[in-house]
Amino acid sequence: MTDLPFADYQQPSKPAAGPRLAIVGEAPGAEEARQGKPFVGRSGQLLDETLKAAGVDRAESLVANVFRYQPPGNKVAHFFASRTRAKKEGRAIDERWGPFGTSDWVLAEFSGEIEHLQRTLEAYAPRVIVALGRTPLWALTGQNGIMQLRGTVQPCRLLPGVDVVPTFHPSYILRGQLAEQPTFLADLKLAASLLGA
Ligand code: URA
Numbered sequence: 001m002t003d004l005p006f007a008d009y010q011q012p013s014k015p016a017a018g019p020r021l022a023i024v025g026e027a028p029g030a031e032e033a034r035q036g037k038p039f040v041g042r043s044g045q046l047l048d049e050t051l052k053a054a055g056v057d058r059a060e061s062l063v064a065n066v067f068r069y070q071p072p073g074n075k076v077a078h079f080f081a082s083r084t085r086a087k088k089e090g091r092a093i094d095e096r097w098g099p100f101g102t103s104d105w106v107l108a109e110f111s112g113e114i115e116h117l118q119r120t121l122e123a124y125a126p127r128v129i130v131a132l133g134r135t136p137l138w139a140l141t142g143q144n145g146i147m148q149l150r151g152t153v154q155p156c157r158l159l160p161g162v163d164v165v166p167t168f169h170p171s172y173i174l175r176g177q178l179a180e181q182p183t184f185l186a187d188l189k190l191a192a193s194l195l196g197a
Contacts, residue, residue, distance in 0.1 A: 002069055002109070002110075004069035004070055004071065004072075005028070005030075005033030005034075005069065005070040006028070006033060006036070006068055006069055006070075007028035007032040007033050007035070007036050007037055007038055007065070007068060007070070008036060008037070008038075008068055009038065009062065009063065009064040009065075009068070009120055010037050010038050010039075010062070010063040010064070011062060011124075012059055012060050012061055012062055013059045014057075014059050014060055015060060016057075016060040016061070016195075018195070019126075019127035019128070019195040019196070020060075020061070020062070020124060020125065020126040020127055020128075020195075021056060021060070021061040021062075021126055021127070021128050021129070021130065021191060021192070021195060022061060022062040022063075022064065022121060022124060022126035022128075022129045022130070023039075023047070023051075023058075023061055023062070023063045023064070023129070023130045023132065024064050024065065024066060024117070024129060024130065024131055024132065024136040024139070024140060025038060025039060025043075025063075025064070025065045025066070025132040025133065025135075025136060025169065026065055026066055026067065026076050026132070026133055026135040026136065026169065027065050027066065027067040027068070027069060027070060027071055027074070027076055027079075027135070028065055028068065028069070028070045029041050029043065029070060029074055030070065030074075031044075032044075032065075032070070033070040037063075038063050038064060038065050039063055042171075042174060043169070043170040043171045043174065044170075046170040046173060046174060047132070047170045050170070050181070050184055050185050050188055051188060053185055053188075054185055054188035054189045054191075054192050055189070055192055056188060056191075056192050062120070062121075062124045062126065064117060064120060064121075065136075066113060066114065066117060066135050066136050066139040067079055067110060067113050067135075068113060068116075069110075069113075076135050077104075079106060079107060079110045079113075080100050080101075080104040080105060080106055080107060081093060081104060081105065081107055082103045082104055082105070083103075083105065086105070086107065091107055091108070091109070092107070092108035092109070093105035093106065093107055093108060094106050094107070094108040094111035096111070097111060097114055097138075097139070097142070098138070098142045099144070100135075100138050100144065101134075101144055102144075114139050114158070117139065117158065118158040118159070121156075121158055121159050121162075122159065126159075126162060127162065127163070127194070127195055128162070128163045128164075128165060128191050128194045128195055129156055129159075129162060129163070129164045129165070130164075130165050130166075130167060130187075130188065130191045131164050131165070131166040131167070132167060132168070132169045132170065133146060133167075133168065133169030133171075133172065134146040134169075136166075137149060137154075137164075137166040139158070140154075140156050140157065140158055140164045141154045141155065141156060141157055141164050141166070142157045146166055146168070149166045150166045150167050150168060150183075150187060151165075151166075151167065151183065151186065151187050151190065152165075152166065153165060153190075153194065154166060163191075163194050165187055165188075165190055165191040165194065166187075167183075167184055167187035167188065167191075168180055168183070168184050168187075170184070
């Protein structure tokens, strides 16, 4: 399908005995593509530290990305296009998944990634899913507006009955928004608390 660098999901090394947590990001970066695993670079370090502070053991959780391919320049826009651009470039968009942002749609050549994520989530059967940033928020819930929706509990469209807690992507915090770290921690604590609910 594509020759972009690839990093698969990370299945838990010791799956939680009780209700399970899944954590979903956007797409691998360079280090993730090199190691073949999600969130093993700088964003992963911040994620791991904050999960630990929230009382979550990453080794018990599924860690995944919406897209398993590293996009050029780490820009998720690579997977999307407006109707106009898609037409101009002779590419198909898959409108079944709804708009991403104000005018973009997932390109048909990449929309199988969402179905793949859905099958993986079905098999893992989490009780709660953390959406790290706007891409997983859209893929998991069909909604846009991470700044308005972070810290809330939203229904998962891929897995009915499962709660999604949207929060910041750790790379957003690393790109100069260190003041948001306590909010990121609070969101992860909220997700952890729902596991026991
Ligand atoms: N950013 C993501 O969204 N996923 C990763 O695995 C790494 C960085």
